[in-house]
Amino acid sequence: MKSLSREKIEQVVELYKRCNSLRKVCEQLDISISSAHKYVSQNKIINKHNIIDRLNSSDERLIGLYVGLWMGDGTQYYDHGYTIKICSDKRNILLNKFIQEKILELFSKNTNLKEISKTNQAYIKLK
DSSP states (O other), X not given: OOOOOHHHHHHHHHHHHHHOOHXXXXXXXXXXXXXXXXXXHHTXXXXXXXXXXXXXXXXXXXXXHHHXXXXXXXXXXXXXXXXXXXXXXXXXXXXXXXXXXXXXXXXXXXXXXXEOTTSSEEEEEEO
16 A cells, blocks of 8 residues: 555545545545545544444343344344334334333434334334
């Protein structure tokens, strides 16, 4: 990997701050992804995945509740970081609030409730 000039490194960092994508930085500045990652990482601005490395509770009922929700109506996918989505019915406001509270209690992570227009569908997103 060749070293980049100070000016080029500043371009990499500034472009990454604007677009939040190493691939876009590489395309626009015509550099390798490893070079972009190296300089963005050195400047401590690279975004990391929202990875949960510990639970806030060892309550087996709470863990079982989450596992059951995820297995029944959940999905996981990669969208600028790992995202977990639990499908729901937007008319069931108390259940949606309950699920969001339990996820916060178990993982200390906030969630978003997204309602789909012209349907009764909603989903709770943990990113």
